Amino acid sequence: MAGGPFTSLFRICASRNNVHSARVLLPYQNFHSMRQFNYWVLETHKFSPSFDVSCRQFSSTLGDIIHSHSPLKNPQFTIFNPADARPFSSSVNDEDGNRAKLNENKSLGFVENAGLESVDGNCVGAGDANENRVCESMVIEEKQSDDVEGGNNIVGEKNLVFRDPVELYRELLTAEKNDKLKRSDWDTLQEIFSCFSKSGWAANQALGIYIGMSFFHTAVNHFRNFFFKKCSAELAVHLVSLGASDKAVRFLFPIFVEYCIEEFPDEIKRFQNMISSADLTKPHTWFPFARAMKRKIVYHCGPTNSGKTYNALQQFMEAKKGIYCSPLRLLAMEVFDKVNALGVYCSLYTGQEKKHVPFSNHIACTVEMVSTEELYDVAVIDEIQMMADSCRGYAWTRALLGLKADEIHLCGDPSVLDIVKKICSETGDELYEQHYERFKPLVVEAKTLLGDFKNVRSGDCVVAFSRREIFELKMAIEKQTNHRCCVIYGALPPETRRQQANLFNDQDNEYDVLVASDAVGMGLNLNIRRVVFNTLSKYNGDKIVPVPPSQVKQIAGRAGRRGSRYPDGLTTTLQLEDLDYLIDCLKQPFENVKKVGLFPFFEQVELFAGQLPNISFAHLLEKFGENCRLDGSYFLCRHDHIKKVANMLERVHGLSLEDRFNFCFAPVNFRDPKAMYHLHRFAALYSIKVPVSIAMGMPKGSARNDAELQDLETKHQVLSVYLWLSQHFKKEIFPYKKKAEEMAIDIADLLGQSLIKACWKPESRQGGNPRPQQKEDGGERHKGDGYRRPNSLVKNYEK
Numbered sequence: 001m002a003g004g005p006f007t008s009l010f011r012i013c014a015s016r017n018n019v020h021s022a023r024v025l026l027p028y029q030n031f032h033s034m035r036q037f038n039y040w041v042l043e044t045h046k047f048s049p050s051f052d053v054s055c056r057q058f059s060s061t062l063g064d065i066i067h068s069h070s071p072l073k074n075p076q077f078t079i080f081n082p083a084d085a086r087p088f089s090s091s092v093n094d095e096d097g098n099r100a101k102l103n104e105n106k107s108l109g110f111v112e113n114a115g116l117e118s119v120d121g122n123c124v125g126a127g128d129a130n131e132n133r134v135c136e137s138m139v140i141e142e143k144q145s146d147d148v149e150g151g152n153n154i155v156g157e158k159n160l161v162f163r164d165p166v167e168l169y170r171e172l173l174t175a176e177k178n179d180k181l182k183r184s185d186w187d188t189l190q191e192i193f194s195c196f197s198k199s200g201w202a203a204n205q206a207l208g209i210y211i212g213m214s215f216f217h218t219a220v221n222h223f224r225n226f227f228f229k230k231c232s233a234e235l236a237v238h239l240v241s242l243g244a245s246d247k248a249v250r251f252l253f254p255i256f257v258e259y260c261i262e263e264f265p266d267e268i269k270r271f272q273n274m275i276s277s278a279d280l281t282k283p284h285t286w287f288p289f290a291r292a293m294k295r296k297i298v299y300h301c302g303p304t305n306s307g308k309t310y311n312a313l314q315q316f317m318e319a320k321k322g323i324y325c326s327p328l329r330l331l332a333m334e335v336f337d338k339v340n341a342l343g344v345y346c347s348l349y350t351g352q353e354k355k356h357v358p359f360s361n362h363i364a365c366t367v368e369m370v371s372t373e374e375l376y377d378v379a380v381i382d383e384i385q386m387m388a389d390s391c392r393g394y395a396w397t398r399a400l401l402g403l404k405a406d407e408i409h410l411c412g413d414p415s416v417l418d419i420v421k422k423i424c425s426e427t428g429d430e431l432y433e434q435h436y437e438r439f440k441p442l443v444v445e446a447k448t449l450l451g452d453f454k455n456v457r458s459g460d461c462v463v464a465f466s467r468r469e470i471f472e473l474k475m476a477i478e479k480q481t482n483h484r485c486c487v488i489y490g491a492l493p494p495e496t497r498r499q500q501a502n503l504f505n506d507q508d509n510e511y512d513v514l515v516a517s518d519a520v521g522m523g524l525n526l527n528i529r530r531v532v533f534n535t536l537s538k539y540n541g542d543k544i545v546p547v548p549p550s551q552v553k554q555i556a557g558r559a560g561r562r563g564s565r566y567p568d569g570l571t572t573t574l575q576l577e578d579l580d581y582l583i584d585c586l587k588q589p590f591e592n593v594k595k596v597g598l599f600p601f602f603e604q605v606e607l608f609a610g611q612l613p614n615i616s617f618a619h620l621l622e623k624f625g626e627n628c629r630l631d632g633s634y635f636l637c638r639h640d641h642i643k644k645v646a647n648m649l650e651r652v653h654g655l656s657l658e659d660r661f662n663f664c665f666a667p668v669n670f671r672d673p674k675a676m677y678h679l680h681r682f683a684a685l686y687s688i689k690v691p692v693s694i695a696m697g698m699p700k701g702s703a704r705n706d707a708e709l710q711d712l713e714t715k716h717q718v719l720s721v722y723l724w725l726s727q728h729f730k731k732e733i734f735p736y737k738k739k740a741e742e743m744a745i746d747i748a749d750l751l752g753q754s755l756i757k758a759c760w761k762p763e764s765r766q767g768g769n770p771r772p773q774q775k776e777d778g779g780e781r782h783k784g785d786g787y788r789r790p791n792s793l794v795k796n797y798e799k
């Protein structure tokens with residue numbers, strides 16, 4: 001069953017066929033991104049006892065309520081009538097539209113993971129472990145109730161089990177004081193409450209009535225005190241018979257619900273407000289103007305180097321007014337140059353720069369900068385699979401949902417095709433698919449380089465996953481062969497990357513090998529004959545992991561671009577032992593992405609902040625992450641870097657919430673203390689409304705060692721942040737934009753010059769922390785060159 005089991009929790013208070021009241025708790029998928037399911041109070045319907053409605057009728061009424069309120073398309077539900085311990089069923093559609101009927105298992109009042117049975121008798125979603133467990137647990141329940149009837153249990157227990165918790169709670173409430181309890185019973189009850197307090201199940205369920213996790217323990221403590229004062233002997237005996245068990249917790253829970261609703265209305269209201277202000281459900285409704293349009297979406301779907309972007313750009317150029325949204329500044333610049341060269345006036349808009357071309361009706365921008373206000377004839381969103389990126393995905397999602405364009409061309413691999421289909425069915429846009437094949441198949445060279453750099457050839461791109469490794473490789477290759485290496489990695493400004501790419505592409509020089517990080521994976525048109533993976537594992541910020549297959553494919557696909565000197569692409573590994581993993585990755589079909597990224601707008605964060613005044617911005621973001629509600633197709637993008645900047649800026653007073661929000665998005669490398677220092681200084685000056693100076697000297701010349709090279713990288717980073725801020729805040733506060741632009745160009749130039757002659761050992765940027773490779777033992781040393789290859793993938797896998 002698509003979408004997994006629908007878990008539901010109902011409590012029906014009934015006497016025979018007459019239903020008095022019902023509280024329906026619906027699961028809210030991803031209420032909390034870290035938890036799987038939580039329950040949500042949908043509605044409370046009170047029926048007077050005289051309202052004589054048959055269970056079946058009631059179930060269909062309830063069904064309507066559930067269907068109209070549920071965030072799921074076709075929620076399935078079941079209602080169990082505790083009065084005769086026989087479930088009465090409601091036939092419902094499963095997500096694929098198949099009719100399903102409820103299984104005939106007996107169960108008691110509270111039912112979790114209600115099992116549905118398909119018409120042919122199989123448990124719906126039988127592959128799902130949860131649901132199987134449900135079916136089993138129901139059978140167990142049935143047996144136990146037989147035992148009860150068999151008379152080997154305490155008198156009155158059956159009655160208690162079937163009693164309406166509301167009534168039980170009312171009785172407790174009106175009881176004068178509790179009957180005398182035996183010491184041992186008292187101890188058991190204490191244990192039961194301790195078990196209740198620790199129960200993850202109960203804490204999760206409590207969210208359904210807006211008892212937040214942080215208040216849950218307090219609520220349980222109050223409830224325990226109340227219970228001990230009022231509990232009757234009969235109730236105590238029943239609970240003691242259950243012992244400190246899940247059963248006892250589940251028995252107490254509905255009484256606890258009644259108690260909380262009555263005792264903590266303010267806490268519940270507060271939590272409810274907080275939750276509703278962190279509501280990120282139905283993101284397609286955030287863009288009413290785009291929704292009012294009938295948009296045509298064309299998905300250019302295919303592997304790398306298959307002409308997707310080329311074809312989308314043809315439509316873009318033919319349009320009267322168009323926008324191209326790029327994943328990278330570099331690619332936006334390239335499209336800007338290409339399109340203008342073809343005679344279509346096009347402006348450039350990135351976080352750092354705005355180049356307005358007079359009379360232009362076309363824009364090439366980075367996806368984060370796209371306007372959802374302007375109206376366009378044609379929009380292109382490149383690398384649409386980035387919607388699933390854990391950090392930046394929200395920018396693609398926003399562009400897809402919010403762009404006001406008659407025609408939107410999406411270019412990307414097939415991994416997000418299904419989810420785009422789903423989104424289009426929600427937005428009402430028409431979706432057309434255009435499928436592509438690679439111009440020439442990518443060939444794997446089974447021989448590999450056998451660990452010897454002497455096998456490096458002209459046109460090779462050797463791929464590594466850290467800056468340090470890149471420089472070590474460059475040194476080793478240049479020392480052992482006659483090749484000269486260009487380098488491309490993430491910390492280089494786009495201008496320098498382009499300069500290095502041109503140097504490599506150009507045939508009239510000795511720079512015929514490229515050593516690059518995954519930064520070559522997107523956007524650059526390079527004359528690569530063969531992609532050679534130095535390693536297929538990388539540091540993910542926490543540990544060394546295998547490079548995901550989708551990324552391996554993307555990088556390997558850089559070899560053999562149409563129109564380049566090497567139209568036939570080859571790929572291989574440095575070491576034979578990594579080859580199998582490379583082949584595995586290339587063979588794997590594109591994974592089907594289930595969720596895409598979202599991030600709140602400032603207005604949403606501001607609304608949420610209204611519920612939690614007096615907490616720091618970083619804490620506020622954390623709380624938002626904990627409490628936001630998301631539909632099943634979305635996840636909240638990671639925002640660790642934003643929190644890091646927010647924490648640093650905490651000491652800067654006088655910034656409004658909006659200022660903080662904007663500062664936190666500045667493209668700073670939070671691992672670079674110098675860059676962070678400058679960002680802090682910019683914010684501090686901004687907060688006291690003093691024009692923000694650059695206060696950074698220009699280096700005298702190109703770098704002579706790695707420390708100087710890193711210094712150039714940092715300086716460019718700082719200027720890039722300054723330029724970004726000058727675009728996002730008032731110009732008067734950042735008056736040195738022109739100067740920053742000039743400095744940035746000069747530094748990018750110096751970086752280019754430095755890289756041409758770079759032949760030094762890389763240094764650690766942070767000194768103290770060991771680099772990922774250093775953490776690993778057993779790296780391989782190449783003959784005589786001092787180069788130490790990081791552990792092979794196989795070893796990392798084993799670890």
Ligand SMILES: Nc1ncnc2c1ncn2[C@@H]1O[C@H](COP(=O)(O)OP(=O)(O)OP(=O)(O)O)[C@@H](O)[C@H]1O
Nearest residue numbers: 303304305306307308309310311411525561562563
């Ligand atoms: N019909 C065409 N005529 C001429 N050149 C083409 C044509 N289609 C594609 N190309 C060229 O082939 C190369 C790859 O095309 P393109 O960039 O569109 O591929 P892609 O599928 O978008 O790849 P990637 O996934 O790597 O972005 C480009 O240099 C492009 O200019």
Ligand SMILES: [Mg+2]
Nearest residue numbers: 308309382411
């Ligand atoms: Mg492309």
